[in-house]
Amino acid sequence: MLFRVFVKKELETLYEILAVNHVVGPTSRGMAKRGKELFAFDYLYDFQDLRLDFTTTTHSLKPFVLPFQETLSSFIIEDGSWEKHVDLNIYKQHVFFGVHACDINALNKLDKVLSEQAYPDPFYTGKRRNMFIIGIDCHPQPFCFCRSMGTDTVLHGFDMYLTDLGDSYFVEIQSARAWDILQQIPTAEPDEEDHRRFVETVEARNREFSCQVDTSDLTKILDLEFQSPVWEEWGKQCLSCGTCANVCPTCYCYGVSEHVDLDLQGASKIRQLYSCNLIDFAEVAGGHNFRPDSSSRLKYRYYHKHRGFQEAFEESLCVGCGRCGQACLAGITVPDVIASVRGQEEENE
Ligand code: SF4
Numbered sequence: 001m002l003f004r005v006f007v008k009k010e011l012e013t014l015y016e017i018l019a020v021n022h023v024v025g026p027t028s029r030g031m032a033k034r035g036k037e038l039f040a041f042d043y044l045y046d047f048q049d050l051r052l053d054f055t056t057t058t059h060s061l062k063p064f065v066l067p068f069q070e071t072l073s074s075f076i077i078e079d080g081s082w083e084k085h086v087d088l089n090i091y092k093q094h095v096f097f098g099v100h101a102c103d104i105n106a107l108n109k110l111d112k113v114l115s116e117q118a119y120p121d122p123f124y125t126g127k128r129r130n131m132f133i134i135g136i137d138c139h140p141q142p143f144c145f146c147r148s149m150g151t152d153t154v155l156h157g158f159d160m161y162l163t164d165l166g167d168s169y170f171v172e173i174q175s176a177r178a179w180d181i182l183q184q185i186p187t188a189e190p191d192e193e194d195h196r197r198f199v200e201t202v203e204a205r206n207r208e209f210s211c212q213v214d215t216s217d218l219t220k221i222l223d224l225e226f227q228s229p230v231w232e233e234w235g236k237q238c239l240s241c242g243t244c245a246n247v248c249p250t251c252y253c254y255g256v257s258e259h260v261d262l263d264l265q266g267a268s269k270i271r272q273l274y275s276c277n278l279i280d281f282a283e284v285a286g287g288h289n290f291r292p293d294s295s296s297r298l299k300y301r302y303y304h305k306h307r308g309f310q311e312a313f314e315e316s317l318c319v320g321c322g323r324c325g326q327a328c329l330a331g332i333t334v335p336d337v338i339a340s341v342r343g344q345e346e347e348n349e
């Protein structure tokens with residue numbers, strides 16, 4: 001691991017060097033009704049639009065690697081023979097400038113399913129390999145519980161990672177290309193004072209975390225509480241809208257459908273992200289629905305995140321970003337659901 005520091009005014013130069021690629025970063029989307037500023041990851045064309053002081057974005061980077069809808073293949077018939085066309089939709093290198101640890105961890109978790117299995121998904125994997133990621137420390141929000149999920153820091157999956165020391169950035173370098181790029185701006189070896197300020201900054205941030213989830217023995221507790229009445233209670237509140245999966249950085253379930261042109265001269269195969277909370281998620285041919293009620297679907301989502309993925313990969317599929325709870329119209333949050341399953345009072349706001 002290599003570390004450097006550079007003064008803040010060099011950030012714009014770094015941005016301009018990288019701007020020969022597509023640059024995606026956190027940017028303001030205006031104010032919500034209650035005076036809260038909204039942020040989104042979007043393509044940037046001006047350094048001034050980059051907002052590294054962002055709180056959290058409604059969506060993570062997932063739409064850039066796993067779009068809501070993607071054409072997997074298309075077919076056309078010409079002169080009596082057909083042609084297949086596959087576009088992996090991978091073009092210029094994408095630079096993601098300013099990504100919090102939880103969202104980098106979310107991509108690392110998606111990799112385990114979509115890139116690191118016997119049959120990698122070429123659409124996802126191609127986009128993933130085309131990413132240059134600059135991470136940055138967050139300011140914990142009252143609804144984030146990433147610390148409980150062990151995702152408040154990140155060990156890999158980025159090129160460089162910035163920590164704001166006030167007048168300078170402390171940079172952790174993880175790739176040769178990040179090292180090469182940093183040769184183009186003035187940087188220095190961190191000295192004792194930088195080390196001290198780095199530790200102080202990290203400790204100050206750690207004190208900001210307020211929301212927690214007790215994950216101790218959670219897989220066993222979920223096994224024991226599979227028939228618990230709390231699932232019925234949460235199911236009654238759930239609107240089965242699927243918004244939680246839509247905003248979740250690690251939900252990857254999808255459906256594939258085939259569409260034939262009216263003139264029968266073309267067709268396409270389309271993938272659309274789906275949610276296990278939607279009413280027909282577990283419906284099979286013939287009309288039988290294995291999870292016809294909202295409580296069994298909501299329960300399934302929690303068991304996949306905190307039980308099944310844990311068994312398969314020895315880690316949870318939840319990074320504790322809190323987005324699902326913020327977006328849920330029924331006010332269902334992970335900390336509240338897990339606390340109720342454990343028989344605890346709901347402690348977090
Ligand atoms: S938990 Fe909330 S966001 Fe998710 S499906 Fe139910 S109502 Fe919608």
Ligand code: SF4
Binds near residue numbers: 244250305321322334
């Ligand atoms: S389940 Fe909720 S808190 Fe966990 S990663 Fe998904 S959106 Fe974030």
